[in-house]
Amino acid sequence: MWLHAISVGEVISAAPLIQAIRQEMKGVAVFVSVGTLAGRELAARRLARMTDGIFYAPLDYAWCVRSVIRVIRPSLLVVMETEIWPNLWRETRKAGAHLLVVNGRISDKALPSYRRFRGLFREVLSEATTILAQTQENAQRYRSLGCASEIRYGGNLKYDFRPGPPPPVVSAWIAWLKPARVWIAASTMPPEAANDPDEDDAVLDAFEQLSSSEPGLLLILVPRRPERFESAAAKLSKRGLHFVRRSTLEPSTPLDLPGVLLLDTVGELASLFRVADVVFMGGTLVQRGGHNILEPALFGKPVVTGPDLRNFAEIAADFRQAGALVEVATAAGLAPAVADLLSDEHKRQRLGELSAELARARAGATETAMAEVRRLHDLGLPRPPVRWWEWLLVPLSWLWRCGVAIDRWRKRRSARTLPKPVISVGGIGMGGAGKTPFALCVAKMLREAGQVPAFLTRGYGRESNRTILLEAGADAPVSLTGDEAQILLRSRMGPVGIGADRFETGSRLSVESGATLFMLDDGFQHHRLRRDLDLVLIDCLDPLAGGRVFPAGRLREPLAALGRADAFVLTRTQLGRNYPAILHMLGEKPVFRASVRALGWVNANTGEETHVHALLHQGGLHAFCGLGNPASFRQSLAGLSLDLPVSEFADHHTYRIDEIASLVNADTRFLLTTEKDVANLPDGWEKAIRVPILWLRIEMEIEDAERFCSFVLSRLKPTPPPGR
Numbered sequence: 001m002w003l004h005a006i007s008v009g010e011v012i013s014a015a016p017l018i019q020a021i022r023q024e025m026k027g028v029a030v031f032v033s034v035g036t037l038a039g040r041e042l043a044a045r046r047l048a049r050m051t052d053g054i055f056y057a058p059l060d061y062a063w064c065v066r067s068v069i070r071v072i073r074p075s076l077l078v079v080m081e082t083e084i085w086p087n088l089w090r091e092t093r094k095a096g097a098h099l100l101v102v103n104g105r106i107s108d109k110a111l112p113s114y115r116r117f118r119g120l121f122r123e124v125l126s127e128a129t130t131i132l133a134q135t136q137e138n139a140q141r142y143r144s145l146g147c148a149s150e151i152r153y154g155g156n157l158k159y160d161f162r163p164g165p166p167p168p169v170v171s172a173w174i175a176w177l178k179p180a181r182v183w184i185a186a187s188t189m190p191p192e193a194a195n196d197p198d199e200d201d202a203v204l205d206a207f208e209q210l211s212s213s214e215p216g217l218l219l220i221l222v223p224r225r226p227e228r229f230e231s232a233a234a235k236l237s238k239r240g241l242h243f244v245r246r247s248t249l250e251p252s253t254p255l256d257l258p259g260v261l262l263l264d265t266v267g268e269l270a271s272l273f274r275v276a277d278v279v280f281m282g283g284t285l286v287q288r289g290g291h292n293i294l295e296p297a298l299f300g301k302p303v304v305t306g307p308d309l310r311n312f313a314e315i316a317a318d319f320r321q322a323g324a325l326v327e328v329a330t331a332a333g334l335a336p337a338v339a340d341l342l343s344d345e346h347k348r349q350r351l352g353e354l355s356a357e358l359a360r361a362r363a364g365a366t367e368t369a370m371a372e373v374r375r376l377h378d379l380g381l382p383r384p385p386v387r388w389w390e391w392l393l394v395p396l397s398w399l400w401r402c403g404v405a406i407d408r409w410r411k412r413r414s415a416r417t418l419p420k421p422v423i424s425v426g427g428i429g430m431g432g433a434g435k436t437p438f439a440l441c442v443a444k445m446l447r448e449a450g451q452v453p454a455f456l457t458r459g460y461g462r463e464s465n466r467t468i469l470l471e472a473g474a475d476a477p478v479s480l481t482g483d484e485a486q487i488l489l490r491s492r493m494g495p496v497g498i499g500a501d502r503f504e505t506g507s508r509l510s511v512e513s514g515a516t517l518f519m520l521d522d523g524f525q526h527h528r529l530r531r532d533l534d535l536v537l538i539d540c541l542d543p544l545a546g547g548r549v550f551p552a553g554r555l556r557e558p559l560a561a562l563g564r565a566d567a568f569v570l571t572r573t574q575l576g577r578n579y580p581a582i583l584h585m586l587g588e589k590p591v592f593r594a595s596v597r598a599l600g601w602v603n604a605n606t607g608e609e610t611h612v613h614a615l616l617h618q619g620g621l622h623a624f625c626g627l628g629n630p631a632s633f634r635q636s637l638a639g640l641s642l643d644l645p646v647s648e649f650a651d652h653h654t655y656r657i658d659e660i661a662s663l664v665n666a667d668t669r670f671l672l673t674t675e676k677d678v679a680n681l682p683d684g685w686e687k688a689i690r691v692p693i694l695w696l697r698i699e700m701e702i703e704d705a706e707r708f709c710s711f712v713l714s715r716l717k718p719t720p721p722p723g724r
Helices: 008-025 037-046 062-072 086-093 110-117 118-123 136-144 168-177 199-211 226-239 269-275 293-296 311-322 331-343 345-361 365-379 388-413 437-448 483-491 500-512 559-564 580-586 630-640 655-659 705-716
Strands: 002-004 029-033 053-057 076-080 099-102 130-133 151-155 181-188 218-221 243-245 259-262 278-281 301-307 325-327 422-426 453-457 467-469 494-498 518-520 532-537 567-571 591-601 621-625 647-649 670-676 695-701
Touching: 002 008, 002 580, 008 037, 008 076, 008 099, 008 365, 037 218, 062 494, 076 086, 076 365, 086 118, 086 181, 086 269, 086 655, 099 136, 099 500, 110 118, 110 136, 130 365, 136 151, 136 311, 151 559, 181 269, 181 331, 199 218, 199 226, 199 331, 199 670, 218 226, 218 278, 226 243, 226 259, 226 293, 226 532, 269 293, 278 331, 293 345, 301 331, 311 325, 311 345, 331 345, 365 388, 365 580, 422 437, 437 453, 437 483, 437 518, 437 532, 437 591, 437 695, 437 705, 453 483, 467 500, 483 494, 494 500, 532 705, 591 630, 591 705, 621 630, 630 647, 695 705
Parallel strands: 002 029, 002 076, 029 053, 076 099, 099 130, 130 151, 181 218, 181 278, 218 259, 243 259, 278 301, 301 325, 422 518, 422 532, 453 494, 453 518, 532 567, 567 591, 621 647, 621 670, 670 695
Antiparallel strands: 467 494, 591 695
16 A cells, blocks of 8 residues: 655644554555655654655656556555645556545635646546545535546544654653743744735734733744744844744753743644643634644644634634634734633633534544545555566567467376376466465365375475475475475475376375375466366465566466366455455456464474564564565564564575575574575575574465365365275
8 A cells, every 4th residue: 555645744644544554454565655855754753663664755757656656566545635646646547556535625725726727637636536525615626627536525634633742851841841821833834925924923923912911921833844943043033032942952951931942843743732721823824724723622722813714614614603713813913812812711721622522523534534445455456567678578478378378278188187186276476375375274174174185296496307205294305395395294284296297296196195185286387187176376465466477477377367267265365355356357256265374483493483472572683585475474474563674585595695694683683584485595504694593384274164175075076085
């Protein structure tokens, strides 16, 4: 999932939504893009632990956007408010993702331009699948432009924002200073029109007027933009006012009252509203449309504004109707209005209670947005954009397809049948879909049903070409078996036959073992051997395997080949998700679901189960893997609440000592990897690598396992085991 939040306000609004995504959609990678320095700084501070990456949004050129899409492969792009970038929107939809606008709004200032270029905006806005507008009025504005997207009132995420406590140094300083009253002038703005005041000047004029009647007053002045911090400090110095800067604040920094705290930092304002007695919301004495008054209202604080609140017209109307807002017509009215509230505790309390009640009534936007996020994310089928040079590979893809078709026709004509039933577990894409763990899962299920399974595998990556038969649990070098066969052997689920000719291997194994059926690992494209049941695995993390046939993509065959399958299994599924887009692609054949469950960590040095889960959360970890789909390992780590980088190597990679050693630094306590990768570690690594290597023992779990087992047995009519 890709979420775009242009600057500070959007980052703050996005926080509750991202938190909800993390809680409800575990395992989904979330990336956040921003467009300003201040937004990047705040996102790094507030969202880093909730996201998989934070980056600057690409320039709105198609090639820039495509390069990001290839890396992220989003199923859903969530755009905060109305950041219209035509190429970003268009290329995202072309790549199979859906686009959701949250907190959508068109301001009074922007509306004339939208209407003037209605044709252009209609086309771009229609790329969005759904637009959740902040207000009913904004929803109607989108409709008036002829936008073909689904448009609904979704509320404002800012109403759901719950900021944490103030920074400890500020809390300690205010407690030490003990001001009698605190007035916050929030998000002050420069003039927009010729007759506008500078709101910093207006606030300081009012502060000087109040100083004689409020000797214990602390003003917290918060300019809207970082570039105004220095000019605000200069104005304070020129007036001879006592002030300190937040950036240099210490818990006991002296300040004579009445005095000013200049908040010259980003992202701390919302947490400070709780310490205020009165709040003036900036952007309202100048013709800029105002800022959101609900943030101080959530804390039950009385709010003073100027006359311009057109950016939040519906909210302002509700507050006016309830009598919960103090408005002044000009800058001259600011000092009397603030003085009245500071001197009348009953009025402050009444206005604050009304404000809080109105703010809470508008909560719930996060829940609305989450429902749409879940729905649209499941509908996305990401397919990476084609690079220019990949078009040169399309003719080779057609040659590959022709070769595959001829090979299949030739081998199926001479296909042979084993004397025992055969279950094929395979896939259509290059790379891991969890075939070997799933084959073990099915074998375990059939053993419990009284059958004796045996495994047939090619032994990819082994150095030997000869056919070998091994008993369950037998010890054999990986050079003889290949890495995946090592997993089958260690499982002790049944004997393993390794060879390119699966008929010859199965025939010998049928004679030399008591197997009642065979599990054909990665057998969907093995046509020399007839099978009784073809199970095709679809990896929900990468369902289309790039969407194009090799070498232009990672599909072994065109998607039409899925028609040969008897049933499908969606692997790496997540609880609560329905995957309607994948189900639509697969058609009417039976579909089952499976997920990966982590069982524990095994010390590769000793082979023993190791109970180090608590230690793993103390840091000093580095993970690595060489899998067809490294996202599966990252998902398993995320499920264990381990947020750490993963060094990725090619599938079936044979490691060198220096490669493993390069992953270790002075702070490393454990290296984490997979069972498959342990099989590819070099000889002598135990002595050369000074830290333990732990591999994650996993197993597949099939939802509705009883129904799946009944389906398999009904299709196979397997040979009864001996003695039955």
